[in-house]
Amino acid sequence: MTDTTNPIAAIVLAAGKGTRMKSARHKVLHEIAGRAMLDHLLASLAEIAPERTVFIVGDGRDQLQAHLGEGAQLVVQEPQLGTGHAVQQAEAALAGFEGDVLVLYGDVPFVSPDTMRAMIARLHEDDAPEAVVLGFEPEDPLQYGRVVAHGGRIEKMVEFKDASEEERTTRLCNSGLLAARGPALFELLGKVGNDNAQGEYYLPDIVNIAIAEGRNCAVIVTDDADEVAGINSRSELAMAEARWQSARREQAMADGVTLIAPDTVHFSFDTKLGRDVTVEPNVIFGPGVTVADNVTIRAFSHLEGATLAENVVIGPYARLRPGSVLEQGSRVGNFVEMKKAVLGEGAKANHLTYLGDATVGAGANIGAGTITCNYDGYFKHLTEIGPRAFIGSNSALIAPVKIGADAIVAAGSAVSRDVADGELRMVRAEQLVKPGWADRFHDAMKKKKAGSKE
Structure with a gap:
């Protein structure tokens, strides 16, 4: 295995509108166990000590700036044209950075530091992949993008909407998280097009482009599908809270x-x-x-x-x-x-x-x-x-x-x-005693009440 002491940068995507959350609060600021989901992610990220962290933001960016502080580096994605386009917005902020880059999602809060380290370490194995994708195998693959791979080497990545029936039978899914060398990441992003069902620039396409050019890309698989579960609604937030608790x-x-x-x-x-x-x-x-x-x-x-x-x-x-x-x-x-x-x-x-x-x-x-x-x-x-x-x-x-x-x-x-x-x-008012007063009071009130009924 080659040297893994390269500096690390993180790109955290947090530009989504979060419409399914139906909230004035930015989606990634909703809390799990008393802590914003974004802060769960950043706590794990801090354990691998990135040299730089860039946040890609859109709606609600003022909330994120206030939450993260003035020192945080926020880059606005406007318009929002897909995950590839979002990551590309960090290119200027990371100009001249020669290290490794992790792409993370603010609404995927429970990625562990060990998983992040494993992604970076895979970049530095002997076959030196251009990019490393984090895959997972959920019980129900639903409409996740698929990773077609053999022996950990990726042959093709495809979004569900663009996948063939045979490709949809593949259980290995794309979590969206990715590690790549900084210069290669932005070089490949520059080649990504939007000729797909959504008309968007997909981040996974950099893998397909690299493979088409004869370059190697790899996948590692997390054993815990919950680690890469995204949170898009109040229901999913409640489920994440339940799993954490x-x-x-x-x-x-x-x-x-x-x-x-x-x-x-x-x-x-x-x-x-x-x-x-x-x-x-x-x-x-x-x-x-x-x-x-x-x-x-x-x-x-x-x-x-x-x-x-x-x-x-x-x-x-x-x-x-x-x-x-x-x-x-x-x-x-x-x-x-x-x-x-x-x-x-x-x-x-x-x-x-x-x-x-x-x-x-x-x-x-x-x-x-x-x-x-x-x-x-x-x-x-x-x-x-x-x-x-x-x-x-x-x-x-x-x-x-x-x-x-x-x-x-x-x-x-x-x-x-x-x-x-x-x-x-002792701080009390003096007690006043009037013998017989209560008896006379009760007699008078009983007569008054009886007279009111006649």
């Missing part, structure tokens, strides 16, 4: 996580779970969640941007929003919401509580119905609760406020001033 659940269980009802648990692309974690039914992980060992997440909990240390228990019906940190052995119970808050080691908030912009010291106990009043309509403010503090039920802590170590806030208090260490703070 299924694989992630299997991985979680293989890594030592107990999923009581696997099909009801939904992960994000970056969810991190330790060993001996138990996840009960109907739990949702949004982006940015890290869970340590021996954690229990009870049913119907929703986590996003949260960090859970060892031996934490949350839920059922807990909601952890971004910035939530639960230190070792802490507890969050049913209908507790946290946002940008730290619950210290062994601290507890077991019922009906909101902790926002707060720090809770080790061993503190937060009573049912407690809320941190962190927002004044303009700014967020911090509540600090010291270690071993006890906050009685139905208390309102009006930030900014500090509750000292070992302090007690009596149930039903609305605390707007700091509470010192070891202090009891």
Whole structure:
């Protein structure tokens, strides 16, 4: 095998109108597991460290520019005359580039780094093919373009609409992904015509042109047809989500996580779970969640941007929003919401509580119905609760406020001033007692009601 250290460039096609998605959002920005499908592809691409990446765009290019940042190189394809024409738009952007080029699709998000490496490596085998096509063998070939090949060497590529009945019996299909040497890619594209059923310039035609000129082209085959599945509609998006979730659940269980009802648990692309974690039914992980060992997440909990240390228990019906940190052995119970808050080691908030912009010291106990009043309509403010503090039920802590170590806030208090260490703070209206008042009230109302019926 020859040297494979050539620089790599990637051309990512994202100019399609995505009409079947029926969305104002660009198709490749629709999310799978909390991440834009384009970003799934780019994460894999980053592992092979391309020297350059060029995005071919059309409708919705402003959305793509905003998503990718000003540093991204976007080239507009207008009009859109097929995949060959789309790739050709990158020629100026890659002028002088002598390395290898990968052609990828923004709506084919799950191509693995290993597959990308295999395509590039095949370019550098002894027979030195001009282009390498990624093929696959789906259960139902449908209307995919076919690859006619023998021993990995391509004899012909044909679009389904242009294929003969015999060619349509071929099970080896074209994924659309291709690797080629940069100079050869654009030289061959310059020879592509549009004499076909669609009147378009097809990228696969560069293979047929090269073969007609006596040059070699090769195909490698992925074992996973789902890896090259394109996403063009909401239905296909949902199917891709289901496949991703299924694989992630299997991985979680293989890594030592107990999923009581696997099909009801939904992960994000970056969810991190330790060993001996138990996840009960109907739990949702949004982006940015890290869970340590021996954690229990009870049913119907929703986590996003949260960090859970060892031996934490949350839920059922807990909601952890971004910035939530639960230190070792802490507890969050049913209908507790946290946002940008730290619950210290062994601290507890077991019922009906909101902790926002707060720090809770080790061993503190937060009573049912407690809320941190962190927002004044303009700014967020911090509540600090010291270690071993006890906050009685139905208390309102009006930030900014500090509750000292070992302090007690009596149930039903609305605390707007700091509470010192070891202090009891009780903020309640004086109770008024009127003996017999209720009996007299009931008698009067019963007579009034009886009189209204006469």
